[in-house]
Structures are given as C-alpha cells and as structure tokens.
Amino acid sequence: MEQLPFSNVHTHVFNSECVPDNFLRILPNKTVRRMPKAIKALLDTKWSRATIVALSKISAKKDSNKRNSFDKYIAFLEVATQRKQLDVFELEFEVARQYDSQVRIVGLTMNMDFMDNRTSRRQITFESQLEAVKDIKRYYPKNFFPFLGIDPRHKSGADLVNWSKAYFETGLWTDGKVFPYFSGIKLYPALGFFPFDPRLDELYAYAETNQLPVITHVTRVGSQYIGTRISELIPMKPNMLLPGNPSERVLTAQENTYNRIRIYAEQKWIEDSKIGNNDKACDLFTHPENYIPIVEKYPKLKICLAHMGGSNEIVDNSKDDPDLQQIRRFDSQLWCDRIRDMMVRYPNLYTDISYTLSDLDNPEVLAAILRFMNTPDDRGELLAKRVLFGTDFFMTEQEKRESDLYKLAMKELAAFNDLITRQNPAEFLRQPL
C-alpha cells in the first residue's frame, strides 16, 4: 500500500504587510504596546535589528539563555518582516520536504482586517492576502493546502457562504488531478469574535455538507484583538447558534459562558484599553467550551481544536500567574483536559500539537500529551487517532528553530509518528492524493 504523505497541518504564511500597523501590541509588554508603530518601524530595518542583537549579546554575555531567546525573537521577525508570503512558505517547505518530498503543508490564513478598530495605513486587505496565497497554491498545488480565514464581522450568513465559495469552489488542474484553492476553514476567535456567533451558522452548514475541515485556535496566548473597544465585542449575553432542540450539554455550556463573561466583567478584565491590553478578555473568545453548541448542531463537521489548549493549559503553571490562579477558582479544569473530554464524546473533534510541541522536551508536558493520546474515546478508539502533527511555523521561531521542532516531535512521539503525521491528517483533510 502506498504510504500516505507526511503532513504539517498548522503553519502560517502571512507577512508584515498583512498585519495591522499596531500588530506588535500582541506582545505582553507595556512599552511595546504604547509605541508599537515606532518599534515596528525600528525593527523593520536590518541595521536596527543587527544593532539590537549586537547590544543584547553584549548585555547578556553571562546569560546565554537570555541571548538565545533574543536571537530567536529576531529570527521570528526576520521571517515576518522581510519576505513575501511565498517566501515564508518556501522556508517551511525547505524543512518539511526533508521528511517527504510529497509533504502537505496546511497554511492557515487569518483575517486581520478587524484585529484593530483603527485603520492601518500599511496593511493590505484580506482579499489581497488571499490572492498571494492562491499564487502559492498555483506554484505548489500538491504541497500547499491553505485554509480560509473567517471572521463574522467581514461577511456573515449567506453572504459569507457566497463569498467563501469563490475560494472553495475554484481551483486548478495539475497532473490529472483537480485541487480547490482552499481546503478548509480557519477560525481565530481571539481576533474578536465568538465561534458560536450565529452569523457563522450558514458557513458551518456549508462546511459540513462539503466536508470542509475547520481548524481553530484554542490557547490563552497568541495573537489577539488589539483594538480599543473590546467591551463592544463582548456583550454580557452574546447571541449563540443553538441546535433546534438544545441538549443539556449545550445549555450548560451556554450558562457557563455567560457566567464566565460576568465574572471577567466583575474582575474588570473586559475594559477598553487605549493600548490594547485585551489578553484576559480574549480568552473568552478562545475557550474550548464555546465549540459545544457547534459540534452539537453540526456533528459531522470536523473541527480541530488546535494546540491542545497550549502548554500552560496542559500542565498547570498558574503558581507564577496571580490572574490565572484567580481564573482557576471558577474555571478549574485545564483546557487540555476539556478538549480531551470533548474529543472523547464528539468523534469529529480533532486537536494538534502545534506550538505545544516546542515544550516536548519538558517531561511533564510530554507525559501529559502521551496520556492524552492514550485515552480511549466513547467508541474505544485512542484519541491519538485524532491528534494531528503541526508546528505553527513561524510563530514558533520564538521558541525553537523549525527543523529542531520536527526532530523533537519525531523523537519524543516516535510511537505515534505515522499516525499523527500521515494517517490522521489524510483523514482530516480529505484532499486528493
């Protein structure tokens, strides 16, 4: 039997032209958040980056870890600021093709047009970003499988479906096979919307009918809404798409969501901030429980709750974070455990190890991931059959080099390699072989 292609289901190819001018506000640093444009302008030039690296090397002479982490951050910026989207993809392709020349790389697009409520002078529109992504698909039809970023503030309902058809129902012919330009849907709720938003209802129905998989971001950290009006995006009782006859589980999830919002509001974590301090509030968008109404209404829809919830939700490390400790008092279950429980119950839920795999050298994280994989679901099958391999390139450049991440995963998860890198992705993507 022919071996299935090696796959990395979680990468990004956007570059600095796709992001808002204030993008650096995603970094949890007050100085950066106060003057993101100035710092971005500074970091956009090679000489300033080289100067900063040189200064940091001098200042961190005795602390090699500090120096390394700085170098890695600059490496991340090098990818993000200097290249075209095609070049970003080719960097990833160079690494991945070492494992399989037929490698399949999923490129997740993100609609960052609504990430900030202020207009950005230099940011290109999402449609323009998608055109460049389509070009990558034309050049690498068998290797690149982009997912379409969706945001209900951009288009909604039937309008959204019609718009997305221009990407899912157009394609190209190569070597006797037809490939659609886009192979799935990417949700990034932390940019400022709830995944259960009723404006997405029609799209989920379309995706279920056409067997389009969904990958969504589920961690407490990452890129988030950086605008100044977070309170407008989080009403106390947001509208929720519900199945015709909502089950007890859906109603509980709805009640929990409303409670969470109330508590966050009481803690003053949903307050408008001039410098985009929305880290806590954006957790509300990405909470795994938000997907229960969707999977109940669309049981055949394949959804990947990416990152397994993130390293800090795989092993509890709230002792260093007073806010997280407070959250644990009313939201005690770790997100990884929530995802596990949901996957046990819902057979079309998936997860991936992207970004999280950078912590595979942490024995606690590794043990927790292995436990997760070896958990049987309601049908008696291991959850490992629904875990996908992904790296989250190039976000992970801040942690480890891409090639090192591949090596680490191949070494630490050797027993599951074939499953997570070949069999599961083939089943999830359902793309022509």
Place this chain on the structure above:
Amino acid sequence: MNFADNNILLILISLVFIYAVLSILVSILTEWWNAYFKERGIFLKDSIYKLLKDPLNKDYGYLFYNHVTIAGLKSAPDRDPHYISGTMFAEALIDIIAQQVVNNQKVKLVINADGTREYQMESNTIPNDIMERFQLGVSGMNTSPFADLLQSFIDKSRSGASENKNHYDLLKSHIEKWYNDYMDRVSGWYKTKQRKKFIIAGFIVAIALNVDSLNLLKVLSMDGDLRTRLVASAEQTVDNMKRDSTALDNSSNMMKTVFIERDNLQKSSAFQVDTTKVQELLCQFNKLDSTRRVNNVTAMKNIKKLDSTLALVSELNIPIGWSRSSAPLSWFRSSGEKATILSSSQNPGLASYLNARNNHPDGWDIFSYFVGIIISGISLSFGAPFWFDILAKFVNIRRSGKIPEGNQSTKS
C-alpha cells in the same frame, strides 16, 4: 567703475561658491540616507500601492509587487526597485487583471457513494485572447472607481483601434500614459519629502563643519587674498561645468541619432540606411553607456565626490571647521593661551576682528554665531544644483562687466 571687481559681487561669488561646495556634502549625506533606508524604492512602492488601491476589490499594488516581472527587479528580498517603466507597469497590470479569470476556474466537489471525495473541473470557458481575458477580469470586479477606470481604458482602446494599432497596444499605451502622468506627480511629492531631509542634512553639515555664515561674510569682506582665491576657483568650476554640460549634450544627441537609425532599420527594410554609421554610433554609444554605468555606482560616485569636496575645502583654506583657536571652542580657552593666537597676522583689520570674536566675545558675538549657523543650515539645504546655478549666474554677471584688457590699458 570696473563692475567685475566690485567687492560686493566678489564677496557674493565667494560665499555662493562656499555654499555650492558644502552643498555637495549635503547632497551626499541625503543620497546615503536614501540608499541606506531604501527611501526611493519605498516611496515608489507606497505611491504605486496608493495608485492601485481598490478597497472594494483588492490591493492591486500588493499583487503588482508580487508579480514575477516586478519581483524580479528587486536586487535583494527587501530592496524594492527604484524605477519601474511605464511599459513594464502596463504589461504587469494587464497580466494581473487578465490572470484573475484564469485563477477563478470553477471546480465542483463530487462525493461518491462510498464517501470518497473528488473534485472536478467545470467547463473551461477561459478565452485565449488576453484582451478578452482582461475584459472578463474587469467585469468580474466589484464596481469601484478603479474598475471604472480600467473599463474606460478598454472602451478607449476599442474605439481607437485600427489596422496599425491593435486593442492590446492601445490599452497598454493608455495605461502607460496614466502611469507616467502619475509618476510626474510622484516626483513632485518625492522632492517635497526630500526637502525636509535636505534641511536636516544642511544643519548637520553646518554644525559638523562649524560653518558660521555671518563670520564668513565678515572674513570675506576683509580678506582680499581669500576672496581672490575663491573667485578664481569659482570661475574655473563654472567653466568645467559648461564643458561637462556640452559633452553631455553631445552624447545625448549621439544617443538620439543611434535610436533613430535603429528604429529606421527595424521599421522599414526598404529604407536605405548607412549601416556602417549605425554600427559605429552603436559602438560609441555602448562605450559611453558602459562608462556611465561604472560611474553611476552610487557608492563609488559619492566617495569620489566626498573626497574631492573635502580636498577643495582644505585647499582653499576657508575659515570653517572646529579648532581650539576659533569660535566657539576658543571661548573656553584660558586668557594666556588666547593672547598668542593672532599675534602673527598680517591683516590688522582682520586680526582685530578675529581676536575680538575668538578671544573676547560679547553677547552679540555669541548670538551672531548661532544665527550664522542657522543661516548656513538653511542655505546649505537648498542643495548643490541650486547654488551652482546661482554661482554660474554671478560669474556670468562678473564676466559681462569685465573690461577687456586692451580697453583697460587705453583708459589707464
């Protein structure tokens, strides 16, 4: 009165010559700044993004820069081209719009009875003719000012098509004209933007070389030797400029001849041309062009210019620069040191002025020093071409007022 030897005119020529020489440094600094921060490329890119921005459709500027012909012009991944010709712009834009049709071929998903998925291409309706594809591309766009503009180009090219000019050529020429007109405006915007940089560079040079214009004026009015030296150098420089300009005109005429001859050759085989002459001219042209290209390497050119400018400044002994014997550093010297500075001066008036300014400054001297620096900063920011132009005019005025030597002797 001999107008040519009028002191005021000589002082003005000397001062303008100093400004002209120092303005070269300002130009070099600005050029370095632009080259280092890739300003030209970035400005051109921003302008094209602005021109092709269509919020109702796409950022065609972004797609334009991603187009293979334009991306190929980059000398490095982060170095955008400084110049894009009208032809290249038009061809790339037509290609991008026409390509939209090719990139939007419909596919449909077929789910087989066994649950397997298969995509199938819907009927291929893409026309072969690029004009038809371009029309389809425009028709497929949402109605927007940019889409309307493209449609107007199509309409104009259709109505103007004839046996000699096909639709595509006409469309290309309309887009080229639109782009070239826009680029004329972009050049104006760029010059305005450069002005700010020239002011900064002017002040940097004025402070770095301690150029106090009021002091220069005073010294030039008192020091006849310096004045004579500077006027002689100024006249020589103007002569050199004229010679260079004539050479440039000749080479330009030669290039024109070459192009005309070449066009004639290409257009009409029946046309009788002197091919030997064309070959000869082409040979000369290539020689000229290759020399120009070597000389045009910015860094080399700037280094040469900088080197000769600094040599000239030092050779002419212009009273600028930082030293402990001149203001403002001399103001901080001890009184014993100050007494010895100008004891050997041969010009008592000048020595007395310099002594007072450098060794015993009062409030006015300090104030006038800062005013002098500000005047220099602003003056230098006008740039070398401006000052050389003024210099040529002053030198011509002086020459027109010069009494021929024969007449002068008769008079005396």
